[in-house]
Amino acid sequence: MTAPAPTPVMPVRLAGADETAAEHPRPRKRRVGGSGVALRPGFLSYGLLLAWVLGTAYPLWWSFVVASGTNATRGETLPLIPGGNFLANAARVLDAIPFWLALGNSIIVSSVITISVVTFSTLAGYAFAKLRFKGREGLLVFVIATMAIPTQLGIIPLFIVMRELGWTGTLGAVIIPTLVTAFGVFFMRQYLVGVIPDELIEAARVDGANQIRTFFTVAVPAARPAMAILGLFTFMMAWTDYLWPLIVLSPQNPTLQTALGQLQSGYYVDYSIVLAGAVLATLPLLILFIAAGRQLISGIMQGAVKG
Amino acid sequence: MTSTLARPEQGTPPATPSAAPRRRTGLTLARFDLKASPYLYIAPFFVLFAVTGLFPLVYTLVVSMHDWPLLQGQGEFVGFDNFAAVLGDRFFWNSIGNTLSIFLISTVPQLTIALVLAAILDQHLKARTFWRMSVLLPYVVTPVAVALIFSSVFSEDSGLVNNLIGLVGIDPIEWKHDVLASHVAIATMVNWRWTGYNTLILLAAMQAVPRDLHESAAIDGAGASRRFFSITIPSIRPTVIFVIITATIGGLQIFAEPRLFDVSNAGGIGGAQRQFQTTVLYLWEMAFFRQDFGRAAAIAWLLFLLIVAIGLVNFGISRRIASVEGNRLNRRARRQLAAHRRGNR
Numbered sequence: 273m274t275a276p277a278p279t280p281v282m283p284v285r286l287a288g289a290d291e292t293a294a295e296h297p298r299p300r301k302r303r304v305g306g307s308g309v310a311l312r313p314g315f316l317s318y319g320l321l322l323a324w325v326l327g328t329a330y331p332l333w334w335s336f337v338v339a340s341g342t343n344a345t346r347g348e349t350l351p352l353i354p355g356g357n358f359l360a361n362a363a364r365v366l367d368a369i370p371f372w373l374a375l376g377n378s379i380i381v382s383s384v385i386t387i388s389v390v391t392f393s394t395l396a397g398y399a400f401a402k403l404r405f406k407g408r409e410g411l412l413v414f415v416i417a418t419m420a421i422p423t424q425l426g427i428i429p430l431f432i433v434m435r436e437l438g439w440t441g442t443l444g445a446v447i448i449p450t451l452v453t454a455f456g457v458f459f460m461r462q463y464l465v466g467v468i469p470d471e472l473i474e475a476a477r478v479d480g481a482n483q484i485r486t487f488f489t490v491a492v493p494a495a496r497p498a499m500a501i502l503g504l505f506t507f508m509m510a511w512t513d514y515l516w517p518l519i520v521l522s523p524q525n526p527t528l529q530t531a532l533g534q535l536q537s538g539y540y541v542d543y544s545i546v547l548a549g550a551v552l553a554t555l556p557l558l559i560l561f562i563a564a565g566r567q568l569i570s571g572i573m574q575g576a577v578k579g
Numbered sequence: 580m581t582s583t584l585a586r587p588e589q590g591t592p593p594a595t596p597s598a599a600p601r602r603r604t605g606l607t608l609a610r611f612d613l614k615a616s617p618y619l620y621i622a623p624f625f626v627l628f629a630v631t632g633l634f635p636l637v638y639t640l641v642v643s644m645h646d647w648p649l650l651q652g653q654g655e656f657v658g659f660d661n662f663a664a665v666l667g668d669r670f671f672w673n674s675i676g677n678t679l680s681i682f683l684i685s686t687v688p689q690l691t692i693a694l695v696l697a698a699i700l701d702q703h704l705k706a707r708t709f710w711r712m713s714v715l716l717p718y719v720v721t722p723v724a725v726a727l728i729f730s731s732v733f734s735e736d737s738g739l740v741n742n743l744i745g746l747v748g749i750d751p752i753e754w755k756h757d758v759l760a761s762h763v764a765i766a767t768m769v770n771w772r773w774t775g776y777n778t779l780i781l782l783a784a785m786q787a788v789p790r791d792l793h794e795s796a797a798i799d800g801a802g803a804s805r806r807f808f809s810i811t812i813p814s815i816r817p818t819v820i821f822v823i824i825t826a827t828i829g830g831l832q833i834f835a836e837p838r839l840f841d842v843s844n845a846g847g848i849g850g851a852q853r854q855f856q857t858t859v860l861y862l863w864e865m866a867f868f869r870q871d872f873g874r875a876a877a878i879a880w881l882l883f884l885l886i887v888a889i890g891l892v893n894f895g896i897s898r899r900i901a902s903v904e905g906n907r908l909n910r911r912a913r914r915q916l917a918a919h920r921r922g923n924r
Binding site: 313317318320321324325328329331332334335338346347348349350392393395396398399400403404405408411415418420421422423424425426427428429430431432433448449450451452454457482483484487508511512514515519529532533535536537541543546547549550553554557558560561565566568569572573574 | 642652704832879890
């Protein structure tokens with residue numbers, strides 16, 4: 273699979289032109305069939321791509337090789353074959369940090385944030401996309417403007433408030449600041465404005481459905497793909513957050529990221545343990561990536577076109 | 580929230596059974612439902628955002644104008660003293676310099692590589708999804724894990740990179756002590772994680788460029804690189820601006836990577852000589868090591884202003900360059916396209 277089949281076709285321009293002329297009316301978005309011979313990739317394309325992919329994948333593989341070897345493995349120049357010590361090193365990770373607690377905490381935090389962001393974004397995004405109300409344009413501009421504001425810079429007041437409330441050290445303190453995102457609202461709005469025909473909402477109203485019923489029977493089913501993508505991204509964002517959990521949680525009750533950071537903190541760094549920790553912590557997202565990678569890709573690409 | 584929504588919901592059913600009784604009591608409730616619902620739907624977002632997003636940002640300004648030690652809490656009002664102190668602090672300027680340096684070393688190559696990769700992926704590749712997923716793979720590694728991995732890759736004693744450059748006879752580089760080398764190492768982490776992501780964004784934009792443009796240009800004899808610079812780049816200009824702006828907002832807030840790059844020296848505040856201390860890292864040190872919330876809040880606001888300023892500058896520059904170039908080229912390309920279409924009929 274990794275070795276790309278060579279494509280010996282040279283860019284033949286006239287042939288390309290004929291082909292396009294022949295199948296011109298085909299929809300532009302799906303370009304599965306081959307038009308535009310001039311765009312056909314050659315050795316150089318595959319070679320560059322393969323080099324980049326191997327080069328970027330290697331540090332990850334190398335981490336696993338070192339994590340499964342001894343501290344001496346790291347001294348080798350380009351180690352490729354994993355050793356047999358991964359489980360032993362992983363066990364030492366579990367001794368050094370409260371790994372399972374941290375994993376559970378990360379799952380709880382990320383799930384709650386995801387559910388909240390997706391729910392409120394869909395509600396607000398639907399209102400902005402499809403309902404008419406006074407001040408809609410102005411409020412939408414406000415949402416877009418706040419998207420660019422790095423809210424992480426508000427950590428000091430947030431910390432002061434959490435301490436006043438006595439919530440520091442609890443998962444609630446991690447969850448609450450990210451219950452909604454402006455990006456989520458904008459993303460859902462952009463999606464819903466295109467997918468739901470106004471006639472459908474009008475029809476539901478004529479049939480006597482009230483607003484909230486229309487929302488659940490018309491908007492939510494239509495929004496489902498976008499909700500899945502927003503959920504995926506929100507989950508990743510919550511999962512990877514480091515600064516705020518580091519500030520507000522104690523080392524005894526960490527998230528996976530802050531626990532992982534602790535591995536690095538010793539005065540003597542045993543890289544095979546550190547890297548075993550990095551590999552262990554990467555596995556859940558790697559599984560998610562293999563399961564939902566296509567959605568992730570289409571999410572990124574859709575967001576780009578619409579956003 | 581549900582209780583407020585439930586009321587109009589229960590009120591409307593009289594209107595439901597047939598269209599006839601609509602004129603009666605149901606009407607006012609239905610109208611209320613119609614008028615109020617949008618606000619109820621957007622309310623949770625705005626209320627929560629006001630509390631968790633806006634209030635902290637504004638309150639940061641209040642904190643920054645007070646003497647505010649971490650433990651004792653709010654002290655005297657000191658006006659702009661904290662800002663003055665921060666602006667006169669060489670560690671602050673050091674952190675700004677480091678942040679900008681890392682930002683430049685990461686953004687420029689990252690965008691260049693992402694553009695090239697996107698152009699490659701924009702062709703009719705075999706195993707398209709496989710390549711896209713492979714390019715995106717590093718994105719699933721969290722910044723903390725990235726920092727752990729690359730802290731080891733760039734380790735000064737027999738790290739992977741020093742081993743490799745040793746093969747071609749280059750002396751080991753002090754990745755964690757030298758200023759520029761440490762910036763390169765941290766920029767590498769950022770690039771490693773984000774290049775694939777930005778590649779896909781640029782790829783999406785490239786796919787929206789009408790194929791005819793490329794084809795007619797190819798017929799006119801424009802080579803691949805010519806088409807790339809004359810058609811692709813001008814056409815995807817809004818996306819490029821978008822990527823640059825998000826890279827700015829993210830790049831100026833780097834924290835996990837420098838925090839964890841070399842913890843054994845000076846407890847993870849960005850190197851023993853602060854050679855790779857970014858501004859967010861300095862903010863964190865000021866707040867929780869030196870426990871001076873007033874100054875930390877001032878740093879937060881200054882950083883915020885810097886991000887906005889650089890964002891605006893970026894936007895202005897990229898828009899002007901692109902629009903001058905783009906308009907000319909787009910007009911030409913459109914003419915060519917029109918000519919090409921006429922030729923076909």
